[in-house]
Amino acid sequence: MRVTSIAAVAENRVIGKDNDLVWKLRDDMKFFMETTRGHYVIMGRRNYESIPERFRPLADRTNVVITRDEAYVAPGAAVVHSLEDALKLAGDAGETEAFIIGGGQIYAAALQANHVDRQWITHVKAAPEGDTYYPEFPMDEWTKEVVHFQPADERNEFAFEICLYSRK
Numbered sequence: 001m002r003v004t005s006i007a008a009v010a011e012n013r014v015i016g017k018d019n020d021l022v023w024k025l026r027d028d029m030k031f032f033m034e035t036t037r038g039h040y041v042i043m044g045r046r047n048y049e050s051i052p053e054r055f056r057p058l059a060d061r062t063n064v065v066i067t068r069d070e071a072y073v074a075p076g077a078a079v080v081h082s083l084e085d086a087l088k089l090a091g092d093a094g095e096t097e098a099f100i101i102g103g104g105q106i107y108a109a110a111l112q113a114n115h116v117d118r119q120w121i122t123h124v125k126a127a128p129e130g131d132t133y134y135p136e137f138p139m140d141e142w143t144k145e146v147v148h149f150q151p152a153d154e155r156n157e158f159a160f161e162i163c164l165y166s167r168k
Contacts, residue, residue, distance in 0.1 A: 001091045003115045005100040005107055006032060007134050008122040008160070014130030015104060019050045022128040026155040031148075031162060032101075035120060036061055040090040040098040042083070047102040048074060064089060066106060083109050108135040119165040126158040141168055 007015055008028050016022060037060045045067035048056065056076070057063035063077035064086045072079055080086045083106065090098040100110045110116050112135075119142070121134070142165040152159045 001087075001095050002097040002117045003087065003100065003110065004097055004118040004120060005110060005116050006035060006120040007102060007107065008032075008124055009134040010124045010126050010128055010130070012127040012130075013133040013136070014128055015102065015107075015134050016050070016132040017128070017130040019046055019132075021050075022130050023124060023126065024157045025122070025124065025150075025160060027150050028122045028124075028156070028160055028162070031122070033058075036099045036101065040064055040086075040093070040095045041101045042066065042086040042090070042098055042106070043101045044103050044106045045069070045072060045074075047106070048077065050103075062090075062093070062095075083113070083115070087115060104132040104134065111135055111137055117167050121163050121165060123161045123163060124158050125152075125160060142166065143168055 008025060009015055014022060040062045041058055042064045045065055048065045065074045065077050065079050066083060066086055078089060080089060100106055145164045146161060147164055148162040150156055150160050
C-alpha cells in the first residue's frame, strides 16, 4: 500500500491556526476531494474535529481518526490509537493508497517513521500567522514534480502551486 501525505502549506510552513484553515482556496479543496475520494484518509482527532460537522465524516472515503483517548467516538469514522494501527487498518482492508491528511503531529510522525512514499503539497504563496506547521523534510530524499499553478482569483485567496514529491 502506498502512503501519501496531502497538505496545503504556506511559505512559512503554516498549515493552520486555532484548529482551522488560514485561507480560502476552493480549487485546492477540489483537488484534495478528487485525489482522496475512494481512499482511506488518516487524521488526528483535532484535525477531524476541525472539519465542519455537516461534512464529517468526509464523504466517499473511509475516515480514520487517531487519538490517545480510549473512549473517543467519531460516528461514521474508524477510531484508532496510533498511526501504525491506522495504516494496518487500511492495509488489511486492501487499500492501495492511504492518505495522511493532518494535522501537524500526524504529518510529522508519518514522515519521521518513513511511512510516507509520496507527498502532495500545495505550496501557498502566502505567509499567514498560524500555530500548526507542516514538518520540514530533507529535499534531497524526494523528487519534486510541479503539477499545476493557480493564480489568485475570485475562488482562491492566494496563488498556489500543486507539487508531487516522490521518495527517491
